[in-house]
Amino acid sequence: MKRCLLLSALLCVFSITHMYAETTTPSITLTTTKTDVIEMKFGCRTAHTIHIDWGDGKLVETVEIADSATVYPTASSAAIHPTVVTGTPVNGGKIKIYADDIKFFVIDADQQITELDVTGATNLGYIKVNDNSFTTIDLSKNNQLEYVSLDDNKLETLTLGDAPNLTQLLASGMSIAKIKLTGCPSLTNVNLADNKITTIDVSANTKMTTLALTNNLLTEIDCSACESLKYLRLSGNRFAAANSVIFPTSSANLTQVLLKDNYFKLSTLPVTTARTYTYYPQNPYPSPKEIALGGTIDLSSELTLQGLSDKEETTTYRWIKKKDNTILTPGTDYTEVSAGVFKFDKELSDTIYCVMSTNAFPKFTGTTNSYKTDLSVVVTEAAITLNTTKVEEVELQLGCATGHKVFIDWGDGMPVETVEINDSLAVFGQNTMKPTVVTGIPKGTIKIYGRDMLYFGADEQEVTSIDVTKAVQLGVLKVPTNKLGELNVTNNEELYYIYAEENELSALDVTHCPKLIWLSANGNKLESIDLTACSDLYNLNLSENLLSSIDLSVCNDLGPCRLSNNNLEEIIMPSEGVAPTTTLDVKNNKLTISTLPEKTLGMSSASRLTYAPQAPYVLPKDITAGTVVDLSSELKAFGVSDKEETTTYTWRLKTSGTALQKDVDYTEKDGVFTFTGTELADSVYCVMATAAYPKFTGTANMFKTTNVHITVPAGVDENTVSSRIITTGNGLIKVLNAENNDMIEVFSLNGALVTTRKVSENMETIKVVPGSYIVKIGNKRCSVIVP
Numbered sequence: 001m002k003r004c005l006l007l008s009a010l011l012c013v014f015s016i017t018h019m020y021a022e023t024t025t026p027s028i029t030l031t032t033t034k035t036d037v038i039e040m041k042f043g044c045r046t047a048h049t050i051h052i053d054w055g056d057g058k059l060v061e062t063v064e065i066a067d068s069a070t071v072y073p074t075a076s077s078a079a080i081h082p083t084v085v086t087g088t089p090v091n092g093g094k095i096k097i098y099a100d101d102i103k104f105f106v107i108d109a110d111q112q113i114t115e116l117d118v119t120g121a122t123n124l125g126y127i128k129v130n131d132n133s134f135t136t137i138d139l140s141k142n143n144q145l146e147y148v149s150l151d152d153n154k155l156e157t158l159t160l161g162d163a164p165n166l167t168q169l170l171a172s173g174m175s176i177a178k179i180k181l182t183g184c185p186s187l188t189n190v191n192l193a194d195n196k197i198t199t200i201d202v203s204a205n206t207k208m209t210t211l212a213l214t215n216n217l218l219t220e221i222d223c224s225a226c227e228s229l230k231y232l233r234l235s236g237n238r239f240a241a242a243n244s245v246i247f248p249t250s251s252a253n254l255t256q257v258l259l260k261d262n263y264f265k266l267s268t269l270p271v272t273t274a275r276t277y278t279y280y281p282q283n284p285y286p287s288p289k290e291i292a293l294g295g296t297i298d299l300s301s302e303l304t305l306q307g308l309s310d311k312e313e314t315t316t317y318r319w320i321k322k323k324d325n326t327i328l329t330p331g332t333d334y335t336e337v338s339a340g341v342f343k344f345d346k347e348l349s350d351t352i353y354c355v356m357s358t359n360a361f362p363k364f365t366g367t368t369n370s371y372k373t374d375l376s377v378v379v380t381e382a383a384i385t386l387n388t389t390k391v392e393e394v395e396l397q398l399g400c401a402t403g404h405k406v407f408i409d410w411g412d413g414m415p416v417e418t419v420e421i422n423d424s425l426a427v428f429g430q431n432t433m434k435p436t437v438v439t440g441i442p443k444g445t446i447k448i449y450g451r452d453m454l455y456f457g458a459d460e461q462e463v464t465s466i467d468v469t470k471a472v473q474l475g476v477l478k479v480p481t482n483k484l485g486e487l488n489v490t491n492n493e494e495l496y497y498i499y500a501e502e503n504e505l506s507a508l509d510v511t512h513c514p515k516l517i518w519l520s521a522n523g524n525k526l527e528s529i530d531l532t533a534c535s536d537l538y539n540l541n542l543s544e545n546l547l548s549s550i551d552l553s554v555c556n557d558l559g560p561c562r563l564s565n566n567n568l569e570e571i572i573m574p575s576e577g578v579a580p581t582t583t584l585d586v587k588n589n590k591l592t593i594s595t596l597p598e599k600t601l602g603m604s605s606a607s608r609l610t611y612a613p614q615a616p617y618v619l620p621k622d623i624t625a626g627t628v629v630d631l632s633s634e635l636k637a638f639g640v641s642d643k644e645e646t647t648t649y650t651w652r653l654k655t656s657g658t659a660l661q662k663d664v665d666y667t668e669k670d671g672v673f674t675f676t677g678t679e680l681a682d683s684v685y686c687v688m689a690t691a692a693y694p695k696f697t698g699t700a701n702m703f704k705t706t707n708v709h710i711t712v713p714a715g716v717d718e719n720t721v722s723s724r725i726i727t728t729g730n731g732l733i734k735v736l737n738a739e740n741n742d743m744i745e746v747f748s749l750n751g752a753l754v755t756t757r758k759v760s761e762n763m764e765t766i767k768v769v770p771g772s773y774i775v776k777i778g779n780k781r782c783s784v785i786v787p
Contacts, residue, residue: 307360411444626749639692
């Protein structure tokens with residue numbers, strides 16, 4: 001009896017434990033790719049055991065977990081003493097941890113954690129999981145957090161909610177693009193270095209003493225509210241403009257400021273009273289990489305400034321050859337037309353740069369830390385030339401590999417510097433492209449100097465010709481709604497985007513553009529195009545051209561594909577059968593039920609395929625009764641259906657739309673038609689309908705043939721219906737109520753005379769081979785089908 005009771009108790013415990021694993025929500029869930037022992041460390045508010053499912057659905061009870069006081073004995077202590085728990089993950093490594101009051105959670109580096117969910121651990125105060133592989137973590141439910149350390153994972157998303165007690169946030173060396181700190185007012189130490197953060201709001205973090213944001217993508221930051229700030233580390237970002245870094249309103253506590261490796265000029269570099277201020281080196285001044293012969297470089301903005309000095313200082317300029325560090329000679333190699341303004345009338349074979357020195361910022365010195373311009377070369381040949389019929393201001397959009405000015409000759413032979421042109425990150429680093437807009441009045445052929453041009457745009461600028469063959473780094477070419485009759489991109493192998501819609505192009509050779517992912521050339525006069533080199537193509541718009549066929553066989557990454565309003569009779573679809581995945585628009589072409597593309601495997605619904613209407617199926621204008629009309633090619637199709645569908649054919653009169661009668665006006669077998677020769681008051685056409693392409697419906701979108709006039713064979717004189725009654729059956733033609741001496745003639749449908757007979761009785765019976773015939777009685781006739 002006791003044994004039975006003990007067994008029952010054990011079964012009960014097992015049952016409860018098993019139910020716990022299945023129905024209770026875990027506090028922490030994680031996935032690892034490790035197959036051997038993994039180590040985790042815990043601390044709870046009170047000391048007790050916890051349960052862990054190592055991936056097999058079975059709960060394993062741990063040793064007793066230390067309480068908060070044991071783990072973290074003093075608030076000032078940097079060391080913690082959590083309880084170590086080890087286990088071996090199984091069945092894919094999804095581990096579930098059950099406990100309501102986990103306060104401390106630590107996983108050592110390189111435990112191959114690919115997923116981590118702590119949203120159920122609402123009492124979590126301390127988390128440290130560094131150097132693993134998870135890409136996202138949500139801490140918005142963990143409002144008791146005090147310490148977060150997540151360095152060197154693969155995080156792209158780190159979500160913080162309201163964590164009023166959080167003081168330490170360490171999340172460096174990852175790919176975080178944005179983070180919200182406004183719900184964490186107690187933060188004192190923040191290290192988000194080596195991420196991809198573009199913007200950050202620290203206005204609520206007034207207690208912060210250390211802010212490390214080195215090597216991110218910041219262009220501005222306002223620290224005016226952070227009056228406790230001691231250490232501000234902002235090196236390696238994209239700060240450039242004056243006032244892009246705003247120091248605390250009261251900088252009494254500011255001890256260290258790191259601003260090196262940004263894009264400040266001498267004239268925009270911030271001034272601070274911090275004990276340690278590292279501002280050197282900076283990225284070069286963004287002067288043109290190509291100086292057009294006769295062009296002027298204006299560096300006068302850097303001429304006078306106070307900076308860290310107690311008085312205004314004057315900058316000295318030295319132009320130097322890169323090859324041998326020879327200093328150029330003023331008056332010989334260049335002319336200083338005014339203070340800080342330099343003109344180059346002599347072609348130089350070597351790359352040059354200008355070193356700017358000033359006591360306003362005296363640490364700009366030596367080979368490594370000097371402040372200088374970008375490397376430049378004096379050239380005579382432009383990267384891009386174009387002509388336009390506009391007489392008013394022309395607007396161009398430019399982007400370069402690195403941010404710098406370029407020279408443009410607007411047609412008068414006097415090249416001028418532009419504003420600083422956005423670099424590749426500024427142009428391409430956001431959801432929308434952001435090139436720099438430059439404007440000028442055309443006075444002839446426009447010449448643009450800059451071989452590192454990545455983006456060129458001239459939208460709706462009446463451009464009649466353009467040469468981009470020397471801009472070999474060009475990645476985006478945007479010239480829509482112009483007057484271009486030619487566009488040569490055979491030397492532009494780096495092109496990813498071509499926008500050339502609404503021009504007058506009769507040809508476009510993209511066989512040397514293997515990286516092309518976007519081609520928009522609708523509204524031109526293209527009769528053919530070769531896309532066999534463009535296997536990465538994603539977006540294709542060739543609508544409103546003159547294409548008769550197109551080969552998309554290599555374009556297996558196509559998303560949207562627009563080919564409407566051409567003369568297409570053939571489309572060779574992508575070979576893998578999945579693309580296009582987003583849209584395929586082929587309406588208003590010359591495709592038929594048998595040549596239309598089917599819904600691809602990648603399309604989420606049939607509505608992604610737009611095919612109606614199409615041009616009519618072409619038949620001869622005149623067809624003699626008895627001639628075969630073969631539409632059997634359109635009989636079967638899959639189209640957008642999940643099975644093969646059969647086409648229904650309806651012949652109608654052209655004007656009235658009245659349907660013809662099968663077996664009276666025509667015979668049909670599997671889409672092959674023969675007209676019997678009955679009198680038809682009008683031309684006819686055939687409507688083809690099928691569930692394979694159900695949008696072929698209604699007056700505007702039906703799929704039909706061209707209009708056909710049915711002519712009577714030469715052996716039949718009249719085209720009227722006999723008033724006499726003619727019956728058929730068993731291979732017999734019976735003529736009732738025939739008048740004496742009437743001549744009965746029987747013709748095949750091709751007009752050949754089969755037999756003739758003179759009426760001698762009221763009813764005549766004629767034996768023929770079953771088939772279709774025309775019976776003529778006197779000057780009247782009738783078509784018959786003899787079974």
